[in-house]
Amino acid sequence: MSEGFIPFSRPYFDDSDVEAVAAVIRSGWWTTGPRTREFEEAFAVYQGAEHAVALNSCTAGLHLALLAAGVGEGDLVLTSTYTFAATAEVGLYLGAVPVLFDIDPRTMNLEASALAAAVECAAEGDRGAVERAADEGRVAPGTARVLAGRAGARVGAVVPVHFAGLACDMDAVGRAAAAGGAPVIADAAHAVETTSGGAHVGALGDVCAFSFYATKNLSTGEGGMVTTDDGELAERVRRLSLHGISKDAWNRYTAEGSWYYEIMEAGYKYNLTDIAAALGLAQLGRLDRLHDRRARIATRYSEAFADLGALTLPAAPDGDTHAWHLYVVRLRPDTLRIDRARFIEELRERGVGSSVHFIPLHLHPLHRDMHGYRRGDFPAAEAAYDAAVSLPLYPSLTDGEVERVCEAVRAICEENVA
Numbered sequence: 001m002s003e004g005f006i007p008f009s010r011p012y013f014d015d016s017d018v019e020a021v022a023a024v025i026r027s028g029w030w031t032t033g034p035r036t037r038e039f040e041e042a043f044a045v046y047q048g049a050e051h052a053v054a055l056n057s058c059t060a061g062l063h064l065a066l067l068a069a070g071v072g073e074g075d076l077v078l079t080s081t082y083t084f085a086a087t088a089e090v091g092l093y094l095g096a097v098p099v100l101f102d103i104d105p106r107t108m109n110l111e112a113s114a115l116a117a118a119v120e121c122a123a124e125g126d127r128g129a130v131e132r133a134a135d136e137g138r139v140a141p142g143t144a145r146v147l148a149g150r151a152g153a154r155v156g157a158v159v160p161v162h163f164a165g166l167a168c169d170m171d172a173v174g175r176a177a178a179a180g181g182a183p184v185i186a187d188a189a190h191a192v193e194t195t196s197g198g199a200h201v202g203a204l205g206d207v208c209a210f211s212f213y214a215t216k217n218l219s220t221g222e223g224g225m226v227t228t229d230d231g232e233l234a235e236r237v238r239r240l241s242l243h244g245i246s247k248d249a250w251n252r253y254t255a256e257g258s259w260y261y262e263i264m265e266a267g268y269k270y271n272l273t274d275i276a277a278a279l280g281l282a283q284l285g286r287l288d289r290l291h292d293r294r295a296r297i298a299t300r301y302s303e304a305f306a307d308l309g310a311l312t313l314p315a316a317p318d319g320d321t322h323a324w325h326l327y328v329v330r331l332r333p334d335t336l337r338i339d340r341a342r343f344i345e346e347l348r349e350r351g352v353g354s355s356v357h358f359i360p361l362h363l364h365p366l367h368r369d370m371h372g373y374r375r376g377d378f379p380a381a382e383a384a385y386d387a388a389v390s391l392p393l394y395p396s397l398t399d400g401e402v403e404r405v406c407e408a409v410r411a412i413c414e415e416n417v418a
Ligand SMILES: *Cc1c(COP(=O)(O)O)cnc(C)c1O
Pocket: 056, 057, 058, 059, 060, 083, 084, 086, 087, 161, 187, 189, 190, 210, 211, 212, 213, 223, 224
């Protein structure tokens, strides 16, 4: 058995990434320019979307998508509690109210049936409907509490999260959003390779936002992209990403461009650099090959753990592609003598790094204090959080390392049977 600590995450790169970045540096054009345009075009083709706009983060993409879709003061933004900070904070930038939802315990994605019930309650605008839905168990107590205080509020957007790289039920999410007259703006930070019904998720919903953060399946260090079939919305996002200016720097400073520009509205500084885009293009070119490796590792884990009664393994989609950004096992209550914190410690002692995705948003002080959330408000998300362990899953894991992870997990389960 080879030794050495197996980190939870490790970036993958080869000489072609280094060369691509070096070429941009030598070119003298470092900010948004030809490489960024090329990356956008290649990414749109990969996703099967009409338009792609590169940004400096997924957070920026979600923010501008909500803004461009008309989300504003007092609007409800419906999303999962089981996600990263960014998903809900962008609504707060705009004065909107994040309304959190519990998860389907099988997929760990937002529960679409609760979404439909909540949209119905918002449309009816009466407090009684919300209370009935909560009593009947159709929406989580935490969701009902926020909705009950906002009878008659407009649903600004629905923001599903493709957790770990497994697609949400986009048909059900789309139907619920349509019933509320709201766009679907997906958080696809984990889901560059994810498909649903045979289509990449970037082609589904109204807008889809991707992350190229350091740990994500396709990385530019920091970076993001939004995809959409709506040309006007794409142009608005592009303009908002560069101070609300009518032309970008590339169009202004090259021989073909001119010095004139107009500030159309108050925008932001969210553009991606060509240095980052070059890295993104290099990674996009080998994305499917690296994804095959991720999928093979996930399959190996699922085989190796199939007979471990202490673990709930991640759901795999039927016929569709899971991006396998994360491989999250959940410890079954009462099957082990140790808790999740101790399990992670035991992994570490055996040389295996791991992590936890996610601490539900409603348990963080920001959201807790805003809406008086407490334990019990989102039972499925809380149970998942208490039990979740994310194992190392990245293309540069060697077969030997994968086997060491398998052996460590098996040994901990077997030595700690309750
Ligand atoms: C990483 C992540 C984000 C944020 O991505 P950035 O590119 O860092 O802004 C948003 N949502 C989820 C679910 C993430 O994991």
